[in-house]
Amino acid sequence: MQAVIVEAKRTPFGDKNGMLKDYRPEQLAAPLIQHLSQVMTPDDVILGNVVGGGGNMARLSSLEAGLSLHIPGMTIDRQCASGLEAIRTACVMVQSGEGSMYIAGGTESISKSPMKERARFSPEWIGDPHMGEAAELTASRFSVTRKEQDDYALLSWERSIEAFKQGTYSEEIVPIDGLNTDEAAAKIRPITRLIKRAKPVFLKEGTVTVTNSCKEADGAAAVVVMERAEAEAKGLKPKLRYVRSAVTAMHPHFPAASPIDAIKKLLHKEQIKAQDVALFEINEAFALKVALIARTLGIPYDRINRRGGALCLGHPYSASGAAMMVRLFYEAHALPKGSYVVAAIGTGGGVGLAVLCQVLS
Known part of the structure; x- marks a missing residue:
């Protein structure tokens, strides 16, 4: 089946x-x-x-x-x-x-969350850093510079702004009581200047800022x-076929790097290479994550998050991974039949998940 x-x-x-x-x-x-x-x-x-x-x-x-x-x-x-x-x-x-x-x-x-504090991701004896602090640890561990993060952030913001201008997000959306546009659409500002001027948030000499991380x-x-x-x-026309998936985990201090092993495992199981994948959707909790994955796996930015992502739109935690699959569903219109697409995301605690699908029509 x-x-x-x-x-x-x-x-x-x-x-x-x-x-x-x-x-x-x-x-x-x-x-x-x-x-x-x-x-x-x-x-x-x-x-x-x-x-x-x-x-x-x-x-x-x-x-x-x-x-x-x-x-x-x-x-x-x-x-x-x-x-x-x-x-x-x-x-x-x-x-x-x-x-x-x-x-x-x-x-x-x-x-509306009743939770006053975030859940623990890791026990005390391992250490349980805030996600922003963990992003800084990842940037240091894998030598991802502020410039790499800002360069990707600018690209993602520009793609989201263009998507708003072209109305391409509208096909994804079911309105709620007449609300049919992302709130970010009304708050777009000259992002180039803001990205360059933004100060580190979590470490005084750090690289993670409000403009290269999600809200x-x-x-x-x-x-x-x-x-x-x-x-x-039933006369329906499927757009994507589920092929397989992979889940992996690594040290909880480096969650932004966790999708790397998941994607590697997924591609190995299917015996294909990253260059065989037409489009990746990778969660933009931090620009750091996409910059690191792209560099490590040799994926050009023109095959990642073509409509932008969470850096502009925001990150509604559990909905974000599903939203990436929604985006791939609509991006499939522009891809040749048989193309592979991947959705990948990392989580607090260092878990990575990647899902591979194939375009049917």
Whole structure:
């Protein structure tokens, strides 16, 4: 059996305590679930959620959306990889024959989170640095300069600004109460000057700044995963076929580097090279991450995050990995049939996850 993605959407993303601050995570997910369930009633809803305060967020969101009481719901927490892990899990479930249709993704309201402090990523005897401090440790360990980070940040911001100008994000979005544009669209400023002038945030002589790292955000993203034969029998046209995935882990002090081993393992398992992949979506928690991955794996920037990413739009934790898959779904329009695409993300605690798909149409 083959798992395919037949539809993909996200909400607009709002800054923490911004335009979506009054929406609970299930209220962010509900419009997506309602929209995606028009394809077909799902066997299950699988969602990632990190700071919602507990409970089965997928079940709650499914009920909030008005789906049948008989659809169970499952919630996953793999920190920032949670939404992508939800999609991966749905694909594996379809391939195993456990079900034929799933709604999978992630939802996050950082504004509404009841958690006063972040969760621990690592025990005291190993050390548990703040993600910004861990980014600085990674930059030092792998000799990633401030200039490398700023150069990529500028490119990403310019790509996001161009996406806003061209309206290319709009095809990804399901509105929430009339809100149909990312909050960042109204806050674009002359970024070139800001990037050059920004001061280090975490270390006085550091390299990580507010302009080469992401901001926290609220939002949700999800896809419809189906068994290919059933999807085609219903007249649907799958865009992406799930090929395989890989998850790895490394020292918790260097989470920004964690997708590297995951991507390497993934490519090795499929016996392909990085240059065989037409497009990568890599989470931009920090520009450092993309700069390091691109350099280490020899991936040119023209094959990474062509529409920009979290540096401009923001990072709604568990929704970010799902949003990358949404973006690949729409980028598939411009890629030749048979092209490979990869979504990869790293998390607090040093876990990396990478998912490989192939363009079908």
